[in-house]
Amino acid sequence: MILPQVRDPRFVTIRRGGTLTDADHHLLALWAASCAEHVLHLFEAARPTDPRPRQAIEHARAWVRGEVGMMRARAAGGHAMGAARDLRGAARHAAYAAGQAGAVAHVAAHELGAAAYAIKAVRAAVPDDQSDAAGRLECQWQRDQLPDAIRELVLDDQRLRNDICWSVFDC
Numbered sequence: 001m002i003l004p005q006v007r008d009p010r011f012v013t014i015r016r017g018g019t020l021t022d023a024d025h026h027l028l029a030l031w032a033a034s035c036a037e038h039v040l041h042l043f044e045a046a047r048p049t050d051p052r053p054r055q056a057i058e059h060a061r062a063w064v065r066g067e068v069g070m071m072r073a074r075a076a077g078g079h080a081m082g083a084a085r086d087l088r089g090a091a092r093h094a095a096y097a098a099g100q101a102g103a104v105a106h107v108a109a110h111e112l113g114a115a116a117y118a119i120k121a122v123r124a125a126v127p128d129d130q131s132d133a134a135g136r137l138e139c140q141w142q143r144d145q146l147p148d149a150i151r152e153l154v155l156d157d158q159r160l161r162n163d164i165c166w167s168v169f170d171c
Helices: 022-046 052-064 070-084 089-103 108-124 128-145 148-161
Strands: none
Touching: 022 052, 022 089, 022 108, 022 128, 022 148, 052 070, 052 089, 070 089, 089 108, 108 128, 108 148
């Protein structure tokens, strides 16, 4: 589980009763797409002919540009998660990261899912004795990519949801 039981109004758009601006929603989607793309090679090494995770990342960005609707971006995210079903380890987590990135158009709070699954992918791609260090490096890389406008929001979200995100944000 990566979503809280009670929705944080900071991740609900203003038109739906929350406080999230469309501009910040777009930044969250772009950041999630970057997190997922950073580990996409781990999926593509296992399934080089399956385009679904890459398409989910592309749809997340296309949604930000207004080229596809929310439903299409969300559907692409679901297809990426479908690509993960019969996989294990790094490839599975990387596909889930892409799926979460696609879902940000629908629910902004999926941004942390993309980041958490990307960290899990990196951790699963290395020997056990290197897993923690690899996860910390990926977490720091992700934080370095955060735009200033959403930095404090995401860092606070990581703090609040770290426990339900497998404690991957201890970096």
